[in-house]
Amino acid sequence: MLAPVRLSEGVHWVGVNDRTTELFENLWPLPHGISYNAYVVEGADRIALIDAVKGLFVPDYLDALERLLGPGRQPDYLVVNHLEPDHSGALGAVRARFPGLRVVGNRKTAEFLEHLHGVGGDDVLVVGDGDTLDLGGRALRFGLVPMVHWPETMVTLDTGSGVLFTGDVFGGYRALEGALFDDETHVPARVEGEMLRYFANIVGKYSPMVQKALPKVRALEPRMLAPSHGVVWRGAIDHVIGLYDRWSRHETDPGVTIAYGSMYGGGERLAERLSRALREAGVATVRVHNLARSHASYVLRDVWRYRALVVGTPTYNLGVFPAVDALLRLLEDKRLERRLLGITGTYGWSGGGVKGVRAFGERCPGWEVVEPVVEARFTPKAGHFRQVEELAANLAARLER
Ligand SMILES: [Fe+2]
Ligand SMILES: [Fe+2]
Known part of the structure; x- marks a missing residue:
């Protein structure tokens, strides 16, 4: 032009x-x-x-x-x-x-x-x-x-x-x-x-x-x-x-952004199950980002728009997976307010990933963790998927309010 x-x-x-x-x-x-x-x-x-x-x-x-x-x-x-x-x-x-x-x-x-x-x-x-x-x-x-x-x-x-x-x-x-x-x-x-x-x-x-x-x-x-x-x-x-x-004014739409890191697929399976469970629980909009692929620019846009964010992370060197950690730093820097936070994660021999995400939620202004926090050792089992469904139901209920 x-x-x-x-x-x-x-x-x-x-x-x-x-x-x-x-x-x-x-x-x-x-x-x-x-x-x-x-x-x-x-x-x-x-x-x-x-x-x-x-x-x-x-x-x-x-x-x-x-x-x-x-x-x-x-x-x-x-x-x-x-x-x-x-x-x-x-x-x-x-x-x-x-x-x-x-x-x-x-x-x-x-x-x-x-x-x-x-x-x-x-x-x-x-x-x-x-x-x-x-x-x-x-x-x-x-x-x-x-x-x-x-x-x-x-x-x-x-x-x-x-x-x-x-x-x-x-x-x-x-x-x-x-x-x-x-x-x-x-x-x-x-x-x-x-x-x-x-x-x-x-x-x-x-x-x-x-x-x-x-x-x-x-x-x-x-x-x-x-x-x-x-x-x-x-x-x-x-x-x-x-x-x-x-x-x-940080006003949001009733939807959920799922942003996860996953090294060997366990965390990804939790995210996949969660995305469907949210739909079945009546959540109209779900956005899913694999943080190894999605640039944080797009995740930030979706988190700005939708009220709930579910962060999934493996434990990596006793802490949050680097790609997830980078997103959390960006979100904290942008000072988003009043979001619902769901947390899923995996660990092998020591925890640390989920703990890091929880600490992030506590630092963000007006954010609230929605339970249950789902954490699997090495790989998710049937009980973890049931917990994911419970998390989806709780998020859906909060978004309706
Ligand atoms: Fe400009
Ligand atoms: Fe500018």
């Missing part, structure tokens, strides 16, 4: 699709790619660029600007809502192409700009929360939303069109498939899953700050939400704000 695309009178998308990068932040898989959305707002007197793109895409970005603005017309400002290099990587090239262009950001942006790009002094225009920047016939209004996703993060409203440029907020993985706007695609099938995965991976840890940001977003009464990744929201604005509100 090639830029530019018109959002409104004097407002265009000049972003790019990235279908090449394997891992976002060199961490999170991008099987469907991602877009870096950048925008241009043209006033009667001045032109502002809103964010830029990853450095890899400088030629496409400059080409889009050239086609939109035509020869001789130069942007006056580059508004940096968020300085992370997936948006500011092109900053140096943009400044080189358009001498005299000033970078617009808040005090934190200015501090980071100096260190990240060596840009400062008169080249930077510092704005504060609620400040406006006149472009002629329209103005930009800035709202600071720190820690969604970095301390310098802000949103920018174009008063002329009502488009609110939101940075990472309301963004998602998946390159744009010809559809720039939410009402041009099927949101539940093509947008929400990758948007939740992005939220859980990137933004979710800062949920308390999201809760502070949302009233600010609503107060600006946006007619469109234009994030820096994924679709532009113009049809389902209330819906997407509602999703963010729900996710950042």
Whole structure:
């Protein structure tokens, strides 16, 4: 999908699709790619660029600007809502192409700009929360939303069109498939899953700050939400704000994620029996992840969505199996709240795996262990499968409440 695309009178998308990068932040898989959305707002007197793109895409970005603005017309400002290099990587090239262009950001942006790009002094225009920047016939209004996703993060409203440029907020993985706007695609099938995965991976840890940001977003009464990744929201604005509100309040759906490690198949058999027992007990949604195969990015997404998590682990060197341990560390770091935790495990000559998972549950805020904890020596026997069925029934009962 090639830029530019018109959002409104004097407002265009000049972003790019990235279908090449394997891992976002060199961490999170991008099987469907991602877009870096950048925008241009043209006033009667001045032109502002809103964010830029990853450095890899400088030629496409400059080409889009050239086609939109035509020869001789130069942007006056580059508004940096968020300085992370997936948006500011092109900053140096943009400044080189358009001498005299000033970078617009808040005090934190200015501090980071100096260190990240060596840009400062008169080249930077510092704005504060609620400040406006006149472009002629329209103005930009800035709202600071720190820690969604970095301390310098802000949103920018174009008063002329009502488009609110939101940075990472309301963004998602998946390159744009010809559809720039939410009402041009099927949101539940093509947008929400990758948007939740992005939220859980990137933004979710800062949920308390999201809760502070949302009233600010609503107060600006946006007619469109234009994030820096994924679709532009113009049809389902209330819906997407509602999703963010729900996710950042740790509200969940009644389902179960089973995440297990298994070296020789015993733990896997417990997980298989459990998945069917949960269905038979009336649980509508069950997600199963073998942690040797599923990237934690997807498990985290499912745990963010569903109320219950069952962790299965062998005992490995007196502790939790490494792949399971990595997931638990990630979950703890993301500060998920109020989940139901089921535990299954195996051991040979000494315990330790199940004990480690239990300790994890006790450290997580508002988590509750659902009994019975199932632990088999070497390999599960009939009694362990009966315990798994009891665990399924107990989880189902808790999810109905
Ligand atoms: Fe970011
Ligand atoms: Fe980003």
